[in-house]
Amino acid sequence: MNNSKDKNKIKLEYSIISNDFKRAGETSSNIKSILKKVGIDNKVIRKVAIVTYEAEMNIVIHSYGGNIKLMVEGNNIIINAYDKGPGIEDISLAMKEGYSTATDEVRELGFGAGMGLPNIKKCSDYFKIESSTEGTRLLIKISF
Amino acid sequence: MVFHSVVLDDEYCKGCTNCLKRCPTEAIRIKNKKADILKERCIDCGECIVVCPYHAQDSITDDLRDLNKYKFNIAITSTTLYGQFPLDVKIDRIYESIKGLGFNYIYDEGRAADIIALTFNDILEKGTNNFPLISSLCPAVIRLIQIRFPSLINNIMRVESPMEIAARMAKKEVMNKYDISSEDIGAFYLTPCPAKYTSIREPLGIKKSYMDGAIAIKKIYGDLVRNEKKISGECGFSKGSSKGIGWSRVGGQSMAMGIKKYVAVDGIGNVIKVLEEIENENLKNIEFFEGYACVGGCVGGPLNVENPFIAKSRIRQIYEDNEYKAEKSKEEIEEYKELFKSGYLSWTEDIEPRGALKLDDDMFKAFSKIEEINKIAESLPGLDCGSCGAPSCKSFAEDIVCRGANIENCIFMIK
Structure with a gap:
């Protein structure tokens, strides 16, 4: 975890390893516990928890690895989730509830229900997704 | 929160660190070779009481002496009590032994559990955006949510515990039967649980408890066993159904409700893990969560005497015993539904988050x-x-x- 030294900034950054189900969920639970200690409103924490958890699982399950950054700026929590590919073929399909490209193995672990991106969008006040074979980038804003 | 049932007896504490790590809210520190409980974090779950090898952690509850304050005393029997005796000691004999302690009347908590099960069913039927709904039974779990999972407060069912409802119904019943005013009646819970005692002194969800006190089961167990050997007869008080009595073990609530989409969890560490999952919205397809701080459910409560697994087995056998199987009549069910509609069973106060984790x-x-x-x-x-x-x-x-x-x-x- 790299945290900034600025007095009036909250910045968190975590790298996420592909296919690492042992550590999967640690980043979002870490973020959650920090936001609780900082005293962010519970409803906001819940949204952030869902967004970061789903983004983290997406990176673990579907990508070659990446990172999640979180910043508090003014009344916004800004979350950047980035991965190194292989990218989402059809974003509009991926945004549909229940659509999933997860393998049977992953589903056996209880993941891959096709709710990840729709859930993230539902919890966001601003949501942007870009994807190419080079990687996928999510930009999310949650206001409080 | 000012009052805590869980207290430390300095004389016995060796500062050994056993309780330190078991505390689910990290509320214990060892200072000058003695344990010290951070009051703002303690949820009265009693884990430290269970784990302390020197019995330095204990729970404040009332004594039989306190019965002198009232003209007429009701014992509200926690359903775990029936698991503390071998099964050949019939519940009616246990009641007779309790009367020997100075109680005038006995009201089985299981009767109230029967009512609350119907109420929970009603709430589930109505549906919610906050699935899974969380049972309000275990006061330590509710307090844990206040501190560690405040975002789940709205998932908690706003219904009083069977203990509280039993106190209200018992007093009403006694006043209907006898010519006695409410201030002359004392209702005492025979409790397996320190958090329940805290809930009487400082209730959550309501302004004031109808329960006047609670006595730890282990405090009176010896007297009960001795009484049981002496008594010739038994006395009949109404009992809850096997389903209501079954609430004292993990899974008992969901079984009483007859539902399928539930998760039942015992042990405070396990409860924490599943609440994390609920917070991440991984259990949206589950309708009901029953969590118990104690292993096995309330049968594992630190103020019991019997081994939790043995007590749990006995409660299961009572649950399966045809003698206690009793279905509620249609009229009774309607009556209880009306009771719920009237607000009699519901919380009147909101539960606030306890920001004990906030650093600044x-x-x-x-x-x-x-x-x-x-x-x-x-x-x-x-x-x-x-x-x-x-x-x-x-x-x-x-x-x-x-x-x-x-x-x-x-x-x-x-x-």
């Missing part, structure tokens, strides 16, 4: 404290040995930044 009122100051804590934690050995008096290196680092602890209390730093 200023968000940015809190964050720089977190950074400082992380930096210190990195310099600590990470063994979580407890020698410094904190449950882990991480919480020790937090104590250094927020509570003035001295880093030299770490035996590895002064080496």
Whole structure:
């Protein structure tokens, strides 16, 4: 975890390893516990928890690895989730509830229900997704 | 919160650190070789009572002496009580033994559990955006949610516990039967649980409890066993159905409700893990969550006498016993539904988050404290040995930044 030294900034950054189900969920639970200690409103924490958890699982399950950054700026929590590919073929399909490209193995672990991106969008006040074979980038804003 | 049932007896405490790590809210520190409970964090779950090898942790409850305050005393029997005796001691004999302690009337908590099960069913039928709904039964779990999972407060069913409803119904029943005014009646819960006692003194969800006190089962167990040997007859008081009595073991609530989409969890550590999952919205397809701080459910409560697994087996056998199988009549069900509609069974007060984890009122100051804590934690050995008096290196680092602890209390730093 790299945290900034600025007095009036909250910045968190975590790298996420592909296919690492042992550590999967640690980043979002870490973020959650920090936001609780900082005293962010519970409803906001819940949204952030869902967004970061789903983004983290997406990176673990579907990508070659990446990172999640979180910043508090003014009344916004800004979350950047980035991965190194292989990218989402059809974003509009991926945004549909229940659509999933997860393998049977992953589903056996209880993941891959096709709710990840729709859930993230539902919890966001601003949501942007870009994807190419080079990687996928999510930009999310949650206001409080 | 001012009052706590769980207390420490300094005389017996050896400062051994056993309780330190078991505390689910990291509320214990060892200072000057004695355990010290941080009151703002304690949820009265009683884990420390269970784990203390020197029996230094205990629970404040009332005594039989307190019956003298009232002209007419009702014992509200926690359904775990029936698991404390071999099955050949019939429940009616247990009741007769309880009367021998000075009680005039007995009201079985299982009767109220029967009503609450129907109420929970009603709430589930109505549906909600907050699935899974969380049972309000275990007061330690509710207090845990206030501190560690405040975002789940709205998932908790706003219904009183069977204990509280039993007190209300019992007093009503007694006043209907006898010519006695309510201030002359004392209702005492025979409790397996310190958190229940705290809930009587400082209730959640209601302003004042109808229960006048509680006596730990282990305090009166000896007397009950002796009485049971002496008595010739037995006395009949109404009992809950086998389903209501079954509430004292994990899974009992969902079984009484007859539902399928539930998760039942016992042991406070396990409860924490599943609440994390609920917070991440991984259990949206589950309708009902029943969590118990104690292993096995209330049968594992620290103020019981019998081994939790043995007590649990007995409760299961009572649950399966045809003698106690009783279906509610249509009229009774309608009556209870009306009771719920009238608000008689519901919370009147909101439950507030307890911000015991917040490090500073200023968000940015809190964050720089977190950074400082992380930096210190990195310099600590990470063994979580407890020698410094904190449950882990991480919480020790937090104590250094927020509570003035001295880093030299770490035996590895002064080496």
